[in-house]
Amino acid sequence: MMNSSGVAVLGRGLTVVRGGRTVLRGIDFTVHSGRITGLLGPSGCGKSTLMRAVVGTQARTTGTLEVLGRPAGHPALRSRIGYVTQAPSVYDDLTVRQNLDYFAAVLLPGRAARDARREAVARAVADVDLTSHADALAGRLSGGQRSRVSLAVALLGAPELLVLDEPTVGLDPVLRRDLWDLFHRLAADRGTTILVSSHVMDEAERCHRLILLREGAILAEDTPGDLRARTRSATVEEGFLRLVDAADGKAGERAGAHAEEKAEKSAGESAGESAEENAR
Numbered sequence: 001m002m003n004s005s006g007v008a009v010l011g012r013g014l015t016v017v018r019g020g021r022t023v024l025r026g027i028d029f030t031v032h033s034g035r036i037t038g039l040l041g042p043s044g045c046g047k048s049t050l051m052r053a054v055v056g057t058q059a060r061t062t063g064t065l066e067v068l069g070r071p072a073g074h075p076a077l078r079s080r081i082g083y084v085t086q087a088p089s090v091y092d093d094l095t096v097r098q099n100l101d102y103f104a105a106v107l108l109p110g111r112a113a114r115d116a117r118r119e120a121v122a123r124a125v126a127d128v129d130l131t132s133h134a135d136a137l138a139g140r141l142s143g144g145q146r147s148r149v150s151l152a153v154a155l156l157g158a159p160e161l162l163v164l165d166e167p168t169v170g171l172d173p174v175l176r177r178d179l180w181d182l183f184h185r186l187a188a189d190r191g192t193t194i195l196v197s198s199h200v201m202d203e204a205e206r207c208h209r210l211i212l213l214r215e216g217a218i219l220a221e222d223t224p225g226d227l228r229a230r231t232r233s234a235t236v237e238e239g240f241l242r243l244v245d246a247a248d249g250k251a252g253e254r255a256g257a258h259a260e261e262k263a264e265k266s267a268g269e270s271a272g273e274s275a276e277e278n279a280r
Contacts, residue, residue, distance in 0.1 A: 051083075
């Protein structure tokens with residue numbers, strides 16, 4: 001279901017301070033409805049913190065953050081958002097189907113929803129291409145298969161917004177391709193809004209829009225094509241590095257100007273003291 005405004009997530013001045021460290025620095029960003037937005041940047045730049053803020057599990061946030069027309073963390077959003085963390089959230093001693101049956105019972109409780117639960121589980125298993133492994137114990141699956149079970153859990157309620165924290169880490173190229181094909185089908189066929197993080201820059205080309213993060217600040221928010229054109233780069237990775245260099249250069253100029261101003265002030269104070277001594 002697409003938000004009437006065309007915006008699924010809107011952040012303004014979003015700041016997160018954790019343990020005395022500012023993780024997100026007053027950022028402004030937009031996630032458009034029915035599109036795949038890639039959240040990219042090196043490890044430790046604040047991607048996971050931003051995603052936790054969007055799904056409403058990040059404490060001590062300031063600024064404005066609206067998700068599907070409501071404040072982030074609003075109880076009414078719980079059934080409308082699917083969230084997949086980096087660590088697979090499955091029970092090893094249950095089969096794939098049993099895992100999904102359990103979470104479906106939490107999401108759609110009661111006897112009246114029994115048929116709806118069965119349909120949701122079958123659809124989610126098929127979505128992630130695990131039908132042939134539906135009766136296998138989760139603990140015996142490969143890492144990539146376990147990640148797909150977690151994704152299937154997130155898809156049970158047909159969420160309007162799917163938040164995926166580095167879902168392709170550790171997967172082989174074929175599995176990565178298959179997952180991205182699924183993301184595009186969800187966006188195109190069901191209108192699902194997808195916010196997906198990665199530190200692998202070649203995945204940026206698969207997104208409709210990008211948010212590039214570095215040290216808790218946004219370097220750019222653009223389409224892959226416009227980002228390449230604006231930075232005169234052949235790839236998004238090259239464009240990202242050019243933006244980093246430009247940001248570092250500006251920071252260096254500011255630091256240099258500050259040091260020069262401080263030196264001039266110190267020299268002026270010294271000259272004033274010398275003149276005062278001579279006058280005595």
